[in-house]
Amino acid sequence: MSHAIGIDLGTTYSAVSVLSETGQPTILMNQDGDNLTPSVVFFQSFDGKDEPLVGIQAKNLAASQPENVVQYVKRQIGNPNWKFDSPSDVVYGAEEISAIILKRLKEGAENALGEEIKDAVITVPAYFDDARRTATKHAGEIAGLNVLRVLNEPTAAALAYGISSEKNETVLVYDLGGGTFDVTLMKINNGEFDVIGTDGDRNLGGFDFDNVLSMIIAEKMEAQGAEDIYTDEKITAVLREKAESVKRSLTTVEQTNVFVDYKGKNYKIPVTRLEFEEASKSLMNRTEELLDDVMEESGLAWSEVDRVLLIGGSTRMPMVHKKLEEKFGRQITYSINPDEAVAQGAAIQAALEMAGKGEGSEVLRELSSKVNISDVTSQALGIIALTNDVRKNSVIIPKNAKVPNKYSGVFYTRSNNQENVLVEVTQGDDEDLEFVTIIGESLIKLPGTWPARTPLKVTFHYDVDQTVFVELHDESNNLLGTFEIERQANMNQGELEQASRRIRELTID
Ligand SMILES: Nc1ncnc2c1ncn2[C@@H]1O[C@H](COP(=O)(O)OP(=O)(O)OP(=O)(O)O)[C@@H](O)[C@H]1O
Ligand SMILES: [Mg+2]
Incomplete structure (x- = not known):
């Protein structure tokens, strides 16, 4: 039997995991030897044919050739009007761009495991609506995967956290990733995963914090005499890239300098964590609003929450810890790996789905009979x-x-x-x-x-x-x-087959 994998298809980074026969999830290294793959596609063209690059190399080219790069496509999934026109003049929809990323991830997993992979569980933000879920599933199918289930990211994280114990806890999963924010309250009790409530914003994540920092840097450059920054696509892409790395620095240091070359001049721009936090207030307030809504609708008090599970790279920012500790009234530490838990949970679910069909080891089959996930609708x-x-x-x-x-x-x-x-x-x-x-x-x-x-x-x-x-x-x-429900965003069978053919023929590096 071949393995079924779990895929965390992130706005900025993706990860793939598989469960061992003994029930331990491991993250599979990609073709570049990394645990995480940037969800970035760079279109190179040879003899009028696209040959997309996915991952770190594509990310490294984003600032110098923004017109040939697609980033943050997860924000567009399910939007039938979004299109990317490649250098070879092929028009791709969001499902197809996502499929290109998924195909690269699939091939990476096949390399790592030395076997062909067919079955996968792919995760989505809990707050994704029906059209976005379906489009994600379609992306998997176009990539040549049999999508066993589209699983909510917070539920996946909770699975990774609570699968191997007899815990009886009320857990708040706070997921601030690259592009989306999800907050989910759930009860975990000896294999039962019971979602109580969920809310979120699919347009709130690290990306928006990068924008805040880009603006700070751009304004300071203007104050130092730089002109036309906002209309220059190249410098916008450069600042975005700088902003992301400065943001990471400000997680550990209180202040730092950004160096930018622009129109033959070198700029040295100092930025402080305090400045960044001040400018990010409205974003943090939005997360707080959603958090309060979920708590209020659940009727639970903060004192009844046993644990806060932090998921997503953006939870590393000190302002997130501050805000949450204020609410929770206790110190919050990472109980699981914030970058890997979602993929691990997806791998657990994938193995359980297979075990449910009678495949896999005895341990897994036993586990599958014990685990029960009950989710809730995120939209009325x-x-x-x-x-x-x-x-x-x-x-x-x-x-x-x-x-x-x-x-x-x-x-x-x-x-x-x-x-x-x-x-x-x-x-x-x-x-x-x-x-x-x-x-x-x-x-x-x-x-x-x-x-x-x-x-x-x-x-x-x-x-x-x-x-x-x-x-x-x-x-x-x-x-x-x-x-x-025939959704507007849905591709019909014919379109799906055509897309599959197109993506299958692509060489992806
Ligand atoms: N040390 C850090 N400090 C601040 N932000 C960080 C740090 N490390 C990673 N990030 C941010 O975390 C984000 C990526 O997190 P993650 O990989 O969880 O998101 P994702 O899965 O791509 O997105 P989503 O779940 O929203 O689709 C990026 O915006 C990145 O800049
Ligand atoms: Mg994520």
């Missing part, structure tokens, strides 16, 4: 219904509801002998349609003989991957129609 889902002739969102599955599960709601036909009904599926809590997204719809036929106000039951089936199937029944439970 509903349908549009008429209330006093006004179209309003009517929630069927509330936010933080347990999944997998099914939820039903009843609504009514509008007129006598109605021929059909348009079921419009929404995502979001608000009654007001302006603040929700319509994620799918289907016109379902009715017998056409019923009086107005005949009840119809709509049922949403939510599976472990947080994908949704909808069913419509009449009063006597006869099925009227069913559909899977």
Whole structure:
């Protein structure tokens, strides 16, 4: 049997892990001998054909050739309008760019393990919506992987932390990575992983802190006479790269200097941690707001939280520790490796999925029968219904509801002998349609003989991957129609196959 791997597909860095037969997750070294692979793609072109570079080499070229580099593609996954036009004039979507990264990771794992890899679990932020989850799964498929499950990153981290013990703890997973922020409250009890609540912001991460520092540096350069910084793509890319490394320095030192060559002049820019923290206040406040929301919705007090699990490279920043220790009232230390735990958890889940199918060692099969993960929805889902002739969102599955599960709601036909009904599926809590997204719809036929106000039951089936199937029944439970949500961002089967072919043919270095 070949191994199933766990992949943490990060906004800035990715990692791959596999479980040993004895149940220990190990991180697989990539082709460059590193545990982490920058999620960066550099497009080089030979004879009009793309030959992308992925990882550290691509990252090193980002500042000098920004037009040929794709970074932070995770922020675009699930967005059908985002495209990258390569130097060989091939247009790639976010799924395909992610697939290029995943293919490189897959090949790295194959090198490390000396066997072909097919099956994988890929992680996503808990706050990812349905379209982004599906797009991530598609990226895996395009890369030639069989995606066993799309797993929430905080849940993966909790698995890595709590799998091998009989702990009974309430744990807050605080994940501030490169591009996304997730906060998840869960109970871990002897193999049971029970998510209580989750919230987040998929556009808040180290990237934004880099921007803050870039601005500080740019402003200081301007004060020293530099011109046109904000319109110069090259210097913007250079400053972004410098900012990231300065940010890391400011994690350990109180102040440092940045040296920048720009238009023939050398700039020496001093920056202090204090300055950086002051300028990052609004970002930190946003994390605090979300943290408070999760705590409040759970009804738990901070004193009932046994442990804070810090995940993501950005939790190394002293301001994060300060803020959390203020809330938690106790010192917070790393219980798990913040860069590797998510991939390790994914590897555990991958092995458990395989063991659940009767594959793998006795130890794993035993473990798989013991482990039980119950997650919650990160976004509310509903349908549009008429209330006093006004179209309003009517929630069927509330936010933080347990999944997998099914939820039903009843609504009514509008007129006598109605021929059909348009079921419009929404995502979001608000009654007001302006603040929700319509994620799918289907016109379902009715017998056409019923009086107005005949009840119809709509049922949403939510599976472990947080994908949704909808069913419509009449009063006597006869099925009227069913559909899977056809999301705008989804690639259809034909497009998927075409993308797979294209990516398969690419040589990726
Ligand atoms: N010592 C450090 N001090 C400050 N920030 C750091 C440090 N080390 C890493 N980071 C930041 O952590 C981020 C990367 O973290 P991580 O690898 O967890 O993110 P990711 O998995 O790529 O992103 P996401 O989980 O949001 O998709 C980067 O923004 C990086 O600059
Ligand atoms: Mg991450």
